[in-house]
Amino acid sequence: ERSSPPSPAARRGREGRVRRVLRERGRAEGAGPCGGMPGLVVFGRRWAIGSDDFVLPGAFELSLRVLWWIGILVLYAVHKGQFNCPGGGLLHSYLLVLLVLLAAIICALSALVYVSMQGTISNPGPRKSLPKLLYTRLLLYLPEFIWAIVGAVWVSDSSLQCEKTVINAVLGTVIASWVIIIFTIIGVLIVFDPLGGKKTFYLTDGVNRNLESSQSGQLLFNVKNTATRVWEKRIRLMCCCIVQDDDHRVAFTSIAELFRNYFSDTDLVPSDIAAGLILLHQEQDKMESCPKEPEEVLCHSPSSLVTDGLDIELENAAHYMLFAAAAYGWPYYIYTNPFTALCKLNGDCCGSRPTDSDITGSDRHNFHFGSILKITGLQYRDFIHISFHNKIYEIPFFVALDHKKEAIVVAVRGTLSFEDILTDLSADCEDLTLEDVLENGFVHKGITQAANYIYQKLINDGILNQAFTIAPEYKLVIVGHSLGGGTASILAIMLRNSFPTLKCYAFSPPGGLLSKTLADYTKHFIVSVILGKDLVARLSMPNMEDLKRRIVRIVANCNRPKYQILLRGCWYEVFGGDPDNFPTELDGRNQDALTQPLLAEESLMVHRSPSYNALDGESHLHSPPQYPHLYLPGKIIHIVEESSSKRLCSSDIKYTASWSNETVFSSILISPKMITDHMPDVVLNALNSLSQEHGSCISCLSGLVSAVISSSVDG
Numbered sequence: 001e002r003s004s005p006p007s008p009a010a011r012r013g014r015e016g017r018v019r020r021v022l023r024e025r026g027r028a029e030g031a032g033p034c035g036g037m038p039g040l041v042v043f044g045r046r047w048a049i050g051s052d053d054f055v056l057p058g059a060f061e062l063s064l065r066v067l068w069w070i071g072i073l074v075l076y077a078v079h080k081g082q083f084n085c086p087g088g089g090l091l092h093s094y095l096l097v098l099l100v101l102l103a104a105i106i107c108a109l110s111a112l113v114y115v116s117m118q119g120t121i122s123n124p125g126p127r128k129s130l131p132k133l134l135y136t137r138l139l140l141y142l143p144e145f146i147w148a149i150v151g152a153v154w155v156s157d158s159s160l161q162c163e164k165t166v167i168n169a170v171l172g173t174v175i176a177s178w179v180i181i182i183f184t185i186i187g188v189l190i191v192f193d194p195l196g197g198k199k200t201f202y203l204t205d206g207v208n209r210n211l212e213s214s215q216s217g218q219l220l221f222n223v224k225n226t227a228t229r230v231w232e233k234r235i236r237l238m239c240c241c242i243v244q245d246d247d248h249r250v251a252f253t254s255i256a257e258l259f260r261n262y263f264s265d266t267d268l269v270p271s272d273i274a275a276g277l278i279l280l281h282q283e284q285d286k287m288e289s290c291p292k293e294p295e296e297v298l299c300h301s302p303s304s305l306v307t308d309g310l311d312i313e314l315e316n317a318a319h320y321m322l323f324a325a326a327a328y329g330w331p332y333y334i335y336t337n338p339f340t341a342l343c344k345l346n347g348d349c350c351g352s353r354p355t356d357s358d359i360t361g362s363d364r365h366n367f368h369f370g371s372i373l374k375i376t377g378l379q380y381r382d383f384i385h386i387s388f389h390n391k392i393y394e395i396p397f398f399v400a401l402d403h404k405k406e407a408i409v410v411a412v413r414g415t416l417s418f419e420d421i422l423t424d425l426s427a428d429c430e431d432l433t434l435e436d437v438l439e440n441g442f443v444h445k446g447i448t449q450a451a452n453y454i455y456q457k458l459i460n461d462g463i464l465n466q467a468f469t470i471a472p473e474y475k476l477v478i479v480g481h482s483l484g485g486g487t488a489s490i491l492a493i494m495l496r497n498s499f500p501t502l503k504c505y506a507f508s509p510p511g512g513l514l515s516k517t518l519a520d521y522t523k524h525f526i527v528s529v530i531l532g533k534d535l536v537a538r539l540s541m542p543n544m545e546d547l548k549r550r551i552v553r554i555v556a557n558c559n560r561p562k563y564q565i566l567l568r569g570c571w572y573e574v575f576g577g578d579p580d581n582f583p584t585e586l587d588g589r590n591q592d593a594l595t596q597p598l599l600a601e602e603s604l605m606v607h608r609s610p611s612y613n614a615l616d617g618e619s620h621l622h623s624p625p626q627y628p629h630l631y632l633p634g635k636i637i638h639i640v641e642e643s644s645s646k647r648l649c650s651s652d653i654k655y656t657a658s659w660s661n662e663t664v665f666s667s668i669l670i671s672p673k674m675i676t677d678h679m680p681d682v683v684l685n686a687l688n689s690l691s692q693e694h695g696s697c698i699s700c701l702s703g704l705v706s707a708v709i710s711s712s713v714d715g
Contacts, residue, residue, distance in 0.1 A: 051127040054113060061180070105140050152174050228260050232253060278566065281569075313527055314687065316505065320479045327396065327398065329371050344374065383401075384466055384470070393450050398411055399458070409477050412480035423483065431443075441516070454487065489509055489634065506526060512631075514630055515631070532671075637659060639686050641655055642654045
């Protein structure tokens with residue numbers, strides 16, 4: 001017989017009991033009133049620092065304090081009995097009190113560092129006494145501050161006639177005290193969490209909250225609204241140097257909600273994330289070094305993929321990557337030619353400039369256009385239109401005639417300004433509605449608006465009509481790198497019906513760009529080129545959620561202290577070697593064996609957020625995804641570094657390329673090259689290397705064929 005559902009009062013009472021248990025558990029473990037959390041709770045609020053984050057900065061300050069104390073002790077011992085000068089009595093008292101004060105600070109720091117070294121990231125129980133030690137250490141700042149003022153007054157007294165060495169030593173002591181106090185204040189401001197006093201509990205969207213009372217609903221709304229406003233203020237502060245209009249305000253709010261949703265169900269502090277990334281990188285390297293099963297090798301063999309036309313596409317990609325790189329203008333040219341670029345631009349740019357009707361936007365001293373000429377090798381008369389205009393959702397591009405390939409090239413610039421970053425981060429999904437295209441689907445909102453801006457310019461302003469009037473037999477090719485690659489892809493979809501033979505080359509485009517149906521539709525006319533472990537090509541909201549779950553799981557399962565992870569991880573990243581064998585499993589322990597959960601919010605315990613479910617080992621595959629899956633456009637060429645032979649002044653890197661599919665990029669790979677593999681100059685060098693290798697192979701084959709033919713004729 002089915003039992004009757006509990007009354008609202010009973011449900012509220014049960015939730016209240018759960019929260020009380022969590023609060024008591026948090027207090028017992030020294031984690032504050034918000035239930036177990038890595039974020040340290042002092043002065044009644046949560047801070048963006050963990051109780052295990054005081055080891056390295058504390059040890060650094062401790063070493064300085066010990067040296068300082070020894071120096072003052074030596075100074076006092078050497079000049080003992082020589083304080084009979086005017087003001088010497090005050091100096092004698094000042095040094096004695098300073099020695100005692102430094103000794104107290106050294107003791108407090110030693111205890112603070114020792115306690116902070118205990119436990120693990122997910123087990124702060126052994127560090128439950130750290131808040132009291134921290135209160136003691138902060139309390140010692142008051143006499144130190146007062147004594148720094150006394151020392152400053154004493155040093156500035158013009159009536160002093162004591163030995164110069166003593167005065168300089170006290171002056172150095174005063175300066176050191178003020179430097180430490182100032183850096184402490186800066187550190188407090190950095191780790192201050194504006195939401196620390198309001199994060200009592202937090203509920204994620206799409207979770208059954210079972211909140212019946214209007215007070216609970218209002219509290220939830222207020223917490224979310226406050227979090228959105230905090231993120232919006234941070235974004236406005238970061239973009240304070242740009243002119244802000246209605247589009248910016250809408251983008252700020254949208255991006256703030258995106259960040260709020262992403263970080264709402266975790267309580268990781270920045271050092272936890274750094275430790276998680278280090279562990280993931282080493283775990284990933286260990287997996288790559290393991291021998292693969294025969295079935296796995298067979299499944300991932302390049303020969304199992306379609307290789308038709310790969311060499312031709314690589315040669316075309318190497319050619320058009322020049323246009324995509326040229327769209328960056330003078331920053332790219334100076335970056336790749338740091339010693340000669342300015343001289344060449346100053347000498348050559350002023351004499352060659354298109355008419356004013358062909359160029360829009362600001363290009364002071366003609367540096368942008370001069371750089372484009374240098375990179376592409378074209379003449380100024382080959383350019384149909386150049387736009388340097390840059391706002392949110394409006395990015396620069398140019399249209400030029402490529403006589404070598406007989407193509408009209410539309411090159412779109414990638415991310416190079418705060419406005420471009422806002423366009424990238426406007427990652428909401430929207431429908432792309434096109435006439436006569438059945439494969440409509442979801443697309444990246446910000447990039448789609450940027451593509452629509454260029455589409456209006458090309459069609460409504462007659463730019464493409466002008467180009468095809470000059471060269472009617474040429475084909476249309478759209479290219480771009482990074483943000484430009486994503487914009488070029490969506491622009492190609494928009495122009496596909498009007499120009500059925502167009503081709504698009506997207507270099508390192510964002511991963512979260514097109515829905516599955518649109519991605520399949522674009523395989524006929526778009527080629528994406530991805531190098532190595534490029535982060536941007538794997539960047540999508542589902543992949544970011546997956547990365548968050550992986551970080552949470554690996555730091556929760558590792559039983560080493562955070563400072564060991566960070567120190568050994570830094571050594572591994574800088575000097576290499578074998579990955580450390582950090583324990584990343586619970587060694588037979590169940591999750592209840594952890595002293596406290598990694599995810600702090602009470603709602604994660606009560607309402608089971610997806611990230612907390614990942615800790616429990618529950619599959620998140622059955623829960624509805626919070627974000628739709630978006631994919632890379634078109635057919636994908638994946639370039640991988642095969643070998644690298646570094647010499648004293650140069651390095652010889654060999655690459656291999658193969659056709660790939662979107663599932664290969666369904667997870668973010670942690671590597672020092674995840675950023676450098678995205679840089680346009682690195683992509684261009686890889687494509688040129690493959691193109692030259694292909695050209696040399698063709699020469700060898702033609703020579704071999706000629707030798708065979710001549711020998712047969714002689715025979």
